[in-house]
Amino acid sequence: MKDKAEVLAGAGDNTRLAHIGNDPMDFHGFVNPPVVHASTVLFPDAATMEKRAQKYSYGTRGTPTTDALCDAINELEGSAGTILVPSGLAAVTVPFLAFLSAGDHALIVDSVYSPTRHFCDTMLTRLGVAVEYYDPAIGAGIARLMRPNTKLVHTEAPGSNTFEMQDIRAIADAAHKGGAVVTIDNTWATPLYFKPLDHGVDISIHAATKYPAGHSDILMGTVSANAKHWPQLWEGNFALGICGSPDDSYQLLRGLRTMGVRLERHQESALRLAEWLEGNDQVARVLHPALPSFPGHELWKRDFKGASGIFSIVLEGGSPDRFRAKAHAFLDALRIFGLGYSWGGYESLAVHVNLSDRTICTAPKEGPVLRLQIGLEDVADIRADIERGLAAARAV
Numbered sequence: 450m451k452d453k454a455e456v457l458a459g460a461g462d463n464t465r466l467a468h469i470g471n472d473p474m475d476f477h478g479f480v481n482p483p484v485v486h487a488s489t490v491l492f493p494d495a496a497t498m499e500k501r502a503q504k505y506s507y508g509t510r511g512t513p514t515t516d517a518l519c520d521a522i523n524e525l526e527g528s529a530g531t532i533l534v535p536s537g538l539a540a541v542t543v544p545f546l547a548f549l550s551a552g553d554h555a556l557i558v559d560s561v562y563s564p565t566r567h568f569c570d571t572m573l574t575r576l577g578v579a580v581e582y583y584d585p586a587i588g589a590g591i592a593r594l595m596r597p598n599t600k601l602v603h604t605e606a607p608g609s610n611t612f613e614m615q616d617i618r619a620i621a622d623a624a625h626k627g628g629a630v631v632t633i634d635n636t637w638a639t640p641l642y643f644k645p646l647d648h649g650v651d652i653s654i655h656a657a658t659k660y661p662a663g664h665s666d667i668l669m670g671t672v673s674a675n676a677k678h679w680p681q682l683w684e685g686n687f688a689l690g691i692c693g694s695p696d697d698s699y700q701l702l703r704g705l706r707t708m709g710v711r712l713e714r715h716q717e718s719a720l721r722l723a724e725w726l727e728g729n730d731q732v733a734r735v736l737h738p739a740l741p742s743f744p745g746h747e748l749w750k751r752d753f754k755g756a757s758g759i760f761s762i763v764l765e766g767g768s769p770d771r772f773r774a775k776a777h778a779f780l781d782a783l784r785i786f787g788l789g790y791s792w793g794g795y796e797s798l799a800v801h802v803n804l805s806d807r808t809i810c811t812a813p814k815e816g817p818v819l820r821l822q823i824g825l826e827d828v829a830d831i832r833a834d835i836e837r838g839l840a841a842a843r844a845v
């Protein structure tokens with residue numbers, strides 16, 4: 450590609466995904482970057498070594514492989530810098546450690562990814578940070594929860610498992626007025642369907658394990674910061690000594706190349722199934738932000754460019770003592786869907802959602818919540834599988 454920066458500046462998402470990151474001409478014209486396995490980097494003389502006056506100085510501080518991935522993510526996020534960490538969970542805990550100190554107060558959305566809550570309730574609390582959970586629907590009302598020592602406001606939109614939307618701009622404005630850094634777990638949308646830094650967020654977090662990797666075989670997290678917060682994020686990560694592995698970075702860059710076309714298919718299949726499920730008498734509610742019936746739909750339409758392939762259904766459960774049996778009957782009848790955690794891979798997955806740790810967004814009363822990750826299989830086959838599950842649940 451000639452005049453790369455200029456061409457990509459005005460290009461569409463899939464064109465950018467095909468060409469961001471490494472420049473083939475930096476490495477003999479090979480299309481993909483080399484996988485550089487490195488701890489030690491050699492210097493030509495003592496003076497260069499003393500000043501570390503060259504691009505690379507040690508493996509933990511980046512290699513051409515990790516740089517290619519970070520550059521690609523920066524292009525997508527519009528961020529000043531990106532760090533790589535070994536999991537999506539670490540992509541939440543590292544910025545929390547980088548920006549919070551003993552005596553600080555942190556506001557965390559109640560519909561947050563459950564292991565994030567576990568970190569907040571255990572290690573973060575032990576380190577002397579006061580943690581408070583807030584309603585995802587709070588919007589500008591978060592100003593009322595801000596204290597003089599509130600240093601971080603964490604958002605996740607849509608929320609894990611129940612998909613509540615948040616007014617990110619309103620929350621970010623109120624948080625900034627109080628001097629707090631605003632973080633988002635943007636895993637569901639990917640930077641293709643929501644660009645947090647354009648909506649006032651300072652730090653965008655991804656479980657790159659999900660759609661960027663796309664094949665259920667890599668664990669990695671990315672954390673991207675705007676210019677104001679990049680130095681502190683970088684320093685926090687440097688102090689902790691965390692870095693991304695070269696092989697995983699290479700695979701992730703490879704995954705990004707097809708993420709746009711994969712997401713289009715995930716989106717289309719998931720939406721078709723969600724619409725069909727909405728009319729099914731075994732289903733009390735479908736929790737999918739792109740459905741007009743969903744409470745946060747207007748926010749989704751205002752801010753997001755698309756929807757990914759994961760949503761939940763609330764089954765008609767009858768009496769609460771049968772919720773669990775109905776959920777298990779549904780799951781055990783499935784043949785194509787795998788029963789497994791995580792999502793974003795090419796294959797369909799289902800799980801009975803546990804919401805017992807919530808304090809505000811508590812479990813629906815109608816029945817059990819089943820989360821469906823819609824994979825790249827043919828939609829007619831996925832639908833037939835869900836019909837098997839619904840028939841088994843009805844028989845309970």
Ligand SMILES: *Cc1c(COP(=O)(O)O)cnc(C)c1O
Nearest residue numbers: 536537538562634636656658669
């Ligand atoms: C899966 C997930 C994570 C954690 O990612 P891992 O790589 O599995 O640690 C974090 N946040 C959200 C919203 C997730 O869905």
